[in-house]
Amino acid sequence: MSALASARPTATALYAAHVNPQWVRLLDLLRMNVRYRKCIGAELFTADGRRILDFLSGYCVHNTGHNHPAIVEALRDELSASGPAMLQSHVPELAGELAARLTALAGGRLSRAFFCSSGSEGVETVIKFSRAHTRRDGLLYAEGAFHGLTCGALSLMSDPSWSDGCGPMLPGTEPIASGDVDELDRRLATRKFAAFIGAPTQAEAGIRVPSRDYLATAQSLCRRYGTLFVLDEVQTGMYRTGDFLAAHTFGLDPDMVVIAKALSGGLIPVGAVLMSDAISNSVYDSLKRAIVHTSTYSENGLAMRAGLATLDVLQNENLGARGRTLGDDLRRRLSAALSGYDMVKEVRGMGMLSGIEFTSPKQLRPRLAYESFHAIHPAMFGQVLVMRLFRDHDILTQICGNNLQVLKVAPPLVASEEHLDHFVESIRAVVDLAHTSTSFWSEALVLARRAVRI
Ligand SMILES: Cc1ncc(COP(=O)(O)O)c(C=O)c1O
Numbered sequence: 484m485s486a487l488a489s490a491r492p493t494a495t496a497l498y499a500a501h502v503n504p505q506w507v508r509l510l511d512l513l514r515m516n517v518r519y520r521k522c523i524g525a526e527l528f529t530a531d532g533r534r535i536l537d538f539l540s541g542y543c544v545h546n547t548g549h550n551h552p553a554i555v556e557a558l559r560d561e562l563s564a565s566g567p568a569m570l571q572s573h574v575p576e577l578a579g580e581l582a583a584r585l586t587a588l589a590g591g592r593l594s595r596a597f598f599c600s601s602g603s604e605g606v607e608t609v610i611k612f613s614r615a616h617t618r619r620d621g622l623l624y625a626e627g628a629f630h631g632l633t634c635g636a637l638s639l640m641s642d643p644s645w646s647d648g649c650g651p652m653l654p655g656t657e658p659i660a661s662g663d664v665d666e667l668d669r670r671l672a673t674r675k676f677a678a679f680i681g682a683p684t685q686a687e688a689g690i691r692v693p694s695r696d697y698l699a700t701a702q703s704l705c706r707r708y709g710t711l712f713v714l715d716e717v718q719t720g721m722y723r724t725g726d727f728l729a730a731h732t733f734g735l736d737p738d739m740v741v742i743a744k745a746l747s748g749g750l751i752p753v754g755a756v757l758m759s760d761a762i763s764n765s766v767y768d769s770l771k772r773a774i775v776h777t778s779t780y781s782e783n784g785l786a787m788r789a790g791l792a793t794l795d796v797l798q799n800e801n802l803g804a805r806g807r808t809l810g811d812d813l814r815r816r817l818s819a820a821l822s823g824y825d826m827v828k829e830v831r832g833m834g835m836l837s838g839i840e841f842t843s844p845k846q847l848r849p850r851l852a853y854e855s856f857h858a859i860h861p862a863m864f865g866q867v868l869v870m871r872l873f874r875d876h877d878i879l880t881q882i883c884g885n886n887l888q889v890l891k892v893a894p895p896l897v898a899s900e901e902h903l904d905h906f907v908e909s910i911r912a913v914v915d916l917a918h919t920s921t922s923f924w925s926e927a928l929v930l931a932r933r934a935v936r937i
Pocket residue numbers: 542600601602603604606629630631632682686687715716717718743744
């Protein structure tokens with residue numbers, strides 16, 4: 484290597500200097516700052532020769548697995564064709580094709596699509612369209628949900644840690660405890676709410692699966708009071724929880740649904756809001772308002788092609804049904820493997836979206852350790868689990884963003900039985916260590932000290 488090349492800053496140093504140094508520090512602290520060379524299916528190969536199993540799926544982006552060959556080939560073909568990726572002065576044919584496929588799959592009243600580039604942008608669209616359609620300002624949302632980090636989406640999130648220091652949020656937004664039907668009735672009866680925005684399983688709140696009755700009642704109350712019933716399916720949709728939409732599993736007929744993440748096979752930013760003709764017509768209600776809500780990259784040819792190819796893969800490989808069967812089996816096996824451990828409160832989920840909730844143990848000594856960790860930082864215990872799974876067992880996971888006591892388990896829908904076997908055995912071993920070995924806690928304490936120092 485020449486002296487010049489060796490003096491060149493590493494990619495990590497450039498990222499730390501010019502993008503986000505705190506992210507690099509956090510990864511270093513957790514010993515998760517590794518270089519990935521190749522990512523295929525559910526497997527990640529690092530530059531230093533490790534094979535890591537992905538049980539995070541980029542926050543449910545990789546339903547079809549990393550770099551699925553059929554999606555990569557479709558994108559290559561699209562690029563080679565040199566077609567009109569973006570003109571802003573034509574009818575994008577691929578957008579029409581993708582919208583037709585998505586709305587046919589969604590069914591019910593969801594007959595139109597608005598395309599965007601992220602889940603947050605989809606939620607912003609919901610805010611504008613529901614207000615325009617109902618001529619009301621209010622927005623009711625379920626406590627604990629995660630809807631995205633743009634200002635409108637943030638205004639629909641009850642955890643202040645995401646919005647601290649960012650100034651006032653949107654007026655007219657109100658949280659409501661999930662599951663409280665009487666309170667929902669009272670609030671909706673004010674007839675001031677344009678939309679009730681919920682999720683048919685709150686992923687970041689700790690994989691909270693609502694009751695079928697609650698969602699059905701929420702939908703009928705919305706209809707009674709003229710409030711749009713909106714579901715954020717950014718994580719649950721695209722077959723992650725079994726059906727194309729989790730709304731189908733619950734027998735719901737929402738007025739609007741937001742999807743994103745897995746829609747493009749994890750390769751191109753994309754999102755979509757599916758809605759009724761009537762809602763769409765309330766916004767695009769005259770010639771002069773033909774582009775009143777749009778976004779430069781919204782119907783980008785590569786994003787649309789990726790969406791079409793992703794749907795092909797999900798359907799041809801029957802990944803929803805596969806994920807449902809494997810997910811049910813995984814939860815059964817996790818429950819059995821972890822049942823004897825005091826710190827494991829519950830294993831729950833839907834399809835390939837599961838969570839393992841941890842709690843303070845009953846026995847005095849481990850309880851003191853668990854609670855002092857919690858006092859240092861509520862994420863401490865979960866992050867040590869994540870770190871151990873990664874370092875000792877080559878498994879990538881994360882804890883839920885709004886419920887730090889829950890480990891999220893969300894492998895790609897193409898994960899193999901061997902991958903799931905390895906996960907069950909590995910989490911059992913890590914949880915066993917937490918119950919039986921002082922080294923688990925002493926090592927974690929070192930981590931806590933380093934976290935305070937850096
Ligand atoms: C349920 C849900 N809604 C919305 C979003 C925001 O999506 P994005 O990060 O693509 O803006 C997320 C992101 O994690 C999410 O989980």
